[in-house]
Amino acid sequence: MRKKQEKSNDLKNLIIVLAIIVIISFASGVFIKRTLTPKIEKEYSNGFTFTKVGKFWYTSIKNPVINQEYSVDFRYSPSQVKNITVIGNPKNFFEIMKINELNAAYITFNFRNNVTSAYSLAAADLSKQLKVVNGVTLMAACTENITDACNTRPIVTCENQEDKALVIFLKDSEKPKISMVKNCLTLEGRNDDLVRVYTKLLFIWYGIL
Structure with missing residues (x-):
């Protein structure tokens, strides 16, 4: 009877350990994923959305003559030049x-x-x-x-x-x-x-x- 109880306790302990390992692995995976996901920098000015890619800031500009939009890059964002x-x-x-x-x-x-x-x-x-x-x-x-x-x-x-x-x-x-x-x-x-x-x-x- 005592041996059965010990085996039962061992099984419970094993299950608990495995559960802890799974939880830690999942949490680590989420943390790594969040860490590796690059933060996208955005800035908004007068209806324009700027997105930083590498060293440049990109937004869309419309040619008023032919009514066509272009993706244009800038080295600085509006907040960096406003003064x-x-x-x-x-x-x-x-x-x-x-x-x-x-x-x-x-x-x-x-x-x-x-x-x-x-x-x-x-x-x-x-x-x-x-x-x-x-x-x-x-x-x-x-x-x-x-x-x-x-x-x-x-x-x-x-x-x-x-x-x-x-x-x-x-x-x-x-x-x-x-x-x-x-x-x-x-x-x-x-x-x-x-x-x-x-x-x-x-x-x-x-x-x-």
Whole structure:
């Protein structure tokens, strides 16, 4: 009788141990699954949804001319650029284009300044997005003919194009800022700040900010 009771107790203990193992395994599996599932970063601004994939933020932008949506990537989210100073109304850029029936503008910068890869990145990104979303062509220019790169480019400043062509001027500055004065749109910044500046400009143009 005693042996039967011991066997019964052993069986109960075995069942309890197995149950504990199953519970621990299940809990561990859930924990591992939750740990391995990457957190999806999202941000919302003025009706736009931004999703972070890798180092970029993606959202959908509609081309107002052909009514087609594009998935567009940005290096910064709206919250990361919202505090950049804006003078004037950058949306006047497109108003001037519409009034004067233009489909192109100059993008210019001064090689005397601290020209870095941020300038090339700004020019390339602005050119791509303006062309794809708005059908606008940006033409590269220099403010002075002081390098070989400027020998074949037009010399364009806000002053010599006043009331003529539209100009986007990339200006080296420690203080990031966007300003629209007459037909000249100036983007001021240095290195990553310049990238943040032109990103905010795009957000303003698209109605995100």
